[in-house]
Amino acid sequence: LTKKPLTGKKVLISAGPTKEKIDPIRYFTNHSSGKMGFALAEEAQRLGADVTLVTGKVSLSTPVNVKRVDVTTAEEMYQQMIKHFQDKDIVIKAAAVADYRPITTYDKKMKKQPGNLVIEFERTKDILKELGDIKTTQYLVGFAAETNDVINYGQKKLQDKNLDAIVINDIQAEGAGFAGDTNVVTFITSGGIQKNIELTTKNNISKQLLMLISSDLKDDTK
Ligand code: PMT
Secondary structure (H helix, E strand, O other), X not given: OOOOOOOOOEEEEEEOEOOEEOOOOOEEOOOOOOHHHHHHHHHHHHOOOEEEEEEOOOOOOOOOOEEEEEOOOHHHHHHHHHHHHOOOOEEEEOOEOOOEEEOOOOOOOOOOOOXXXXXXXXXXXXXXXXXXXXXXXXXXXXXXXXXXXHHHHHHHHHHHOOOOEEEEEEOOOOOOXXXXXXXXEEEEEOOOOEEEEEEEEHHXXXXXXXXXXXXXXXXHOO
């Protein structure tokens, strides 16, 4: 029997949206379904890895033999990613994290007032950037959801956040990005490898991404 490519590797994946509370009834979020991150977790486990999945609120069942940690807000996702980061070999951030949260939240339902409503937001932590700052041996992979000039913005995130690789999805391309079962991505490593993966299921994309990551990992240890 041939050894699976990720046997012995510890993989940490984030998935899904974050939800930022305004009051007990209302919150800010985004369109992430968690499918991309869950597909990565499932395929990484199939390829032999020991997988931990930190996820925002989604309605997906946990892939077999994957350790799941549920979170709601960007701050909770940050805490759990930091907690599980140290001993991992590969860390992939497929989650769609809120960049802003309301400064004031209410424990009781906000009542309607005459006129317009203004809500002030503050920045959340950039989890990926913080992980890039503290990483030692971890192979760190970010995602970028862009609508224009996708490769340039993606490459900028790769450098600014000290990543080993980035997966760029042009969320306006047919069949790509949020919520559906398919995606179209470009994978770029800090070493300059660039690979386009054409329209296919998120599971297929995940398998291909993990194989690319696995071979880039091997190159690093040469
Ligand atoms: O969940 P699905 O419905 O399957 O959709 C998949 C997806 C489109 C959500 C996924 O493929 C994807 O692109 N995820 C990243 C979305 C995103 O937030 O991109 P971004 O360009 O805003 O952020 C770039 C990277 O920084 C991401 O890895 C993100 O996890 C990370 N980030 C962003 C903000 C923040 N405060 N902390 C972060 O760590």
